[in-house]
Amino acid sequence: MKKIISLSLIVVCVSAFAQESKPVGLSARIGLFLPTAQAAKNAGKQWFGFGLDYKLGDIKYAKEGDSSSASYGISLDYINKNDFRMVPVTYTYTVRTQEGFYYKAGLGVAMIKEPRTGATPGTDSKTAFAYQLGVGMDVKAVSMPAFVEVKYFGSSRSNLNGLGAFFGVRF
Numbered sequence: 576m577k578k579i580i581s582l583s584l585i586v587v588c589v590s591a592f593a594q595e596s597k598p599v600g601l602s603a604r605i606g607l608f609l610p611t612a613q614a615a616k617n618a619g620k621q622w623f624g625f626g627l628d629y630k631l632g633d634i635k636y637a638k639e640g641d642s643s644s645a646s647y648g649i650s651l652d653y654i655n656k657n658d659f660r661m662v663p664v665t666y667t668y669t670v671r672t673q674e675g676f677y678y679k680a681g682l683g684v685a686m687i688k689e690p691r692t693g694a695t696p697g698t699d700s701k702t703a704f705a706y707q708l709g710v711g712m713d714v715k716a717v718s719m720p721a722f723v724e725v726k727y728f729g730s731s732r733s734n735l736n737g738l739g740a741f742f743g744v745r746f
Contacts, residue, residue, distance in 0.1 A: 600630030600648070604724060604743030608654045612734045614690075618657040624739050626652035628667065644671045650681050650707065654728065654739070658698050660688040661735040663705040663728060675713040682706050685730045704731040720745040 608624040610616050627650070634645040646669050654661045665681030685705035688698050711724035726739045 599746060602628040602630075602722070602743050602745045604628075604722075604741035606724075606739055606741030608656075608728070608737050608739045610656075610659075610735065610737040612736060614734050615656070615659055615737070618659050622654055622656040622659075622737075624652060624654040624741070626650060626741070630669075634668075643673065645669065646671075650679075650683075652707075652728070652739075654735070654737075658688065658690040659735060660686075661705075661728070661730065662686040663707065663730065665705060665707055667707070675715065677711050677713075679709040679711065679724075679726070680707070685732075685735070687730065687732050687735055689732065689734055701732065705729065 603625070604627075605625045608622040609620065610618075610622065628648055629650075630646050630648040632647055634647060648667050648669065650663070650665045650667045652661075652663050654663075663683060663685040665683030667679055667681035669677055669679045671677040683705050685703050686700070687703050688700045691699050706729045707726050708729075709724055709726035711722050714721040714723060721742070721744050724739075724741045724743065726741070727737070728739060729736045
């Protein structure tokens with residue numbers, strides 16, 4: 576509970592900053608993660624997650640008459656429940672449409688902690704291949720640049736694959 580309150584305060588502070596400054600290409604999000612593997616579901620069906628995206632640059636989009644745009648960047652997420660933790664860091668590619676939707680794909684690595692199986696208690700920490708696929712929508716009903724996003728997180732450690740639903744702000 577303390578984590579949720581602390582992160583909520585961070586989002587509020589970030590939101591206030593986002594209203595008073597020019598866009599710098601940074602996005603912050605907070606939400607829920609729903610694991611797909613049974614071992615992870617046993618730890619809890621809904622997990623807490625948050626993340627940051629940083630836009631590194633734009634990519635020329637060469638379709639005549641299309642106002643869509645593309646960019647590349649870095650994404651960092653934190654997903655945690657009991658003895659399970661995944662921190663994926665991915666290089667992302669994002670395509671934005673004129674209607675306010677965007678599509679995202681990323682590849683990278685994840686730092687993973689999960690309970691040991693077998694006779695020895697404890698946890699194991701590993702680095703694994705990670706990927707993400709997502710779709711989002713800009714929310715124009717609020718005064719700050721906000722968005723909602725759904726992402727699928729995957730890794731070579733399938734215990735920590737799952738779907739995330741987030742709300743975030745851009746600044």
